[in-house]
Amino acid sequence: MSDAVAVSAAYRLFSEVCRTRQIDIKPLCGGRVLVLSKRGITANVYGWDFGVNSATALLVCRNKAACSALLQDRGIPCVPHEVFYRPDREVFGFVYDASWSRMIEFFGAHPAGVVCKPNDLSRGIGVRRVSSVPQLEKAAYEVFRFSRELSLSPFVSIDAEYRVVVFNGRCRLMYVKRLPVVMGDGASMLGELIAAAHDQEWTDVPLGGLLEDVEQTRRITYVPARDELVRVGWRHNFTHGARAELLDAASPELRQIVDMAEGAARALGVVLAAVDVVNNAGNYHVLEVNTGILTTHLLQQLPSARPIVKELFGAVVEHLFELVEASERGSYGHGGLTGGTNGAQ
Ligand SMILES: Nc1ncnc2c1ncn2[C@@H]1O[C@H](COP(=O)(O)OP(=O)(O)OP(=O)(O)O)[C@@H](O)[C@H]1O
Numbered sequence: 001m002s003d004a005v006a007v008s009a010a011y012r013l014f015s016e017v018c019r020t021r022q023i024d025i026k027p028l029c030g031g032r033v034l035v036l037s038k039r040g041i042t043a044n045v046y047g048w049d050f051g052v053n054s055a056t057a058l059l060v061c062r063n064k065a066a067c068s069a070l071l072q073d074r075g076i077p078c079v080p081h082e083v084f085y086r087p088d089r090e091v092f093g094f095v096y097d098a099s100w101s102r103m104i105e106f107f108g109a110h111p112a113g114v115v116c117k118p119n120d121l122s123r124g125i126g127v128r129r130v131s132s133v134p135q136l137e138k139a140a141y142e143v144f145r146f147s148r149e150l151s152l153s154p155f156v157s158i159d160a161e162y163r164v165v166v167f168n169g170r171c172r173l174m175y176v177k178r179l180p181v182v183m184g185d186g187a188s189m190l191g192e193l194i195a196a197a198h199d200q201e202w203t204d205v206p207l208g209g210l211l212e213d214v215e216q217t218r219r220i221t222y223v224p225a226r227d228e229l230v231r232v233g234w235r236h237n238f239t240h241g242a243r244a245e246l247l248d249a250a251s252p253e254l255r256q257i258v259d260m261a262e263g264a265a266r267a268l269g270v271v272l273a274a275v276d277v278v279n280n281a282g283n284y285h286v287l288e289v290n291t292g293i294l295t296t297h298l299l300q301q302l303p304s305a306r307p308i309v310k311e312l313f314g315a316v317v318e319h320l321f322e323l324v325e326a327s328e329r330g331s332y333g334h335g336g337l338t339g340g341t342n343g344a345q
Pocket residue numbers: 079114115117120121122123124125127153154155156157158161234235236237287288290
């Protein structure tokens with residue numbers, strides 16, 4: 001087991017949940033795979049993907065363009081993502097010229113800029129805001145170094161990003177992520193303010209990531225006026241300094257977001273997913289849907305989220321064992337199961 005997995009707050013909590021249910025955990029591949037066993041029945045967890053979604057739902061969510069196309073088709077407001085193929089994918093009938101000219105066309109149609117990122121899981125890597133054709137070419141080149149597909153989406157100015165974890169049709173955990181903020185003193189440069197905040201409060205965030213994101217929005221030499229608040233960066237990833245606040249999904253003012261997330265989960269046929277909804281001046285759109293439920297950073301930042309995450313883990317792991325037991329009895333009714341003993345993969 002890697003040190004990272006062993007020490008993660010999420011792994012510790014998940015182990016506790018399994019222990020109280022007499023479920024043994026055997027980590028494989030440095031913790032990437034967890035083999036859960038109870039009374040001779042085993043189920044596998046892969047990278048915080050709990051094996052309760054159908055294979056199709058999983059593949060759709062891992063493909064940002066497919067996911068947004070399906071949501072649009074079902075009338076759910078979302079940030080559109082279009083896919084482009086690496087030049088060496090001609091075997092599939094997609095040629096470099098077609099991809100590149102379509103990319104320039106897409107860029108031209110969105111004067112506020114576009115976001116270029118891998119079309120599959122990116123974990124924040126290779127996600128670039130682009131506002132010129134040379135920047136687009138550089139960003140595309142970077143993505144294609146490690147991914148066969150990239151997606152472009154129009155840049156949306158995000159006031160807040162909500163994460164809604166939906167399980168079996170209902171929201172079970174909800175929080176909002178906001179960008180970190182610094183306050184000007186009328187003398188210090190933005191880069192200096194960020195470095196000082198990093199030393200004092202944001203010690204868990206890589207300084208390089210913060211400064212890289214700032215460079216894409218403002219100059220680090222900019223001197224904010226006294227008491228001026230400046231949002232740092234634009235990516236709402238914990239690894240780029242986003243700050244989380246736990247929300248009560250039952251509160252009426254969040255109804256629209258919760259309904260949208262639950263509707264997105266239904267449209268995609270996912271049993272368990274973390275749906276990201278963004279707020280742009282009061283307009284809400286689904287940005288992406290993740291089937292992996294990552295809680296390490298959340299638990300580090302907000303230990304108060306522990307009881308809710310614990311309840312979620314408990315419900316999910318029990319559901320997983322019910323699926324496996326039903327499949328072994330031959331009474332499994334889920335359309336996604338293709339055989340084996342681990343529920344839908
Ligand atoms: N079109 C966009 N407009 C504005 N901001 C965006 C856009 N796309 C992504 N972002 C910002 O960048 C962050 C990372 O992008 P995204 O969530 O799509 O990828 P990821 O989290 O790296 O991918 P994954 O969760 O699949 O590993 C988002 O949380 C969001 O704040």
